[in-house]
Amino acid sequence: MEKAKRITLMFLDVVLLAVFIGLISKAFELKRAVFYAEFIVVLFLIAVAFVSLIAAFNAMRWGFILLSISFALTFLNMAVIYLFRGIDASVSVAAIASALGFLLSAISIGKREDYLTEAEEEGIEEIEVPPKKRPAKKN
Secondary structure, eight states, X not given: OOHHHHHHHHHXXXXXXXXXXXXXXXXXXXXXXXXXXXXXXXXXXXXXXXXXXXXXXXXXXXXXXXXXXXXXXXXXXXXXXXXXXXXXXXXXXXHHHHHHHHHHHHHHTOOGGGGOOHHHHHTOOOOOOOOOOOOOOOO
C-alpha cells in the first residue's frame, strides 16, 4: 500500500475517534428510550466503521465505499441528535469531523483499476480445467 493511502487511513482513524467520542458524549444526555435507540445505532456504526477500516487497510475498494456510507449515516445521526438536544460543541465538532471524513473517504475510493490484483495486472487469465473422464464400464 502506498504511503499516501496509509496517511489517509491514519487520519480517517483519528476522525472516526473524534466522531464517535462526540456521538457517545451526546448519547448519554438523551432520555431512556431515545438513549437505548441511540446506543444501538452507535454500536452499529462502530461495527460498520471497524469492518470498513479493515477492508480499506487491505486495499479493498469496497472498504472506502462502506466508510463513506458510514460517515454519511453518522452525519444523519448527528442531525437526529440535533433535533432532540440542540447543538453544542461536541455535536458541531463531530458533525464537522464526519463531513471531513466523508470527503476523505469519498476521494480515496479511486477507480476500479487501482485495485486490480497482481494476476489481473499481469494478464493472467483463469485456466479452464476439463472435466474428468469416467472409465468405461466392464460388462
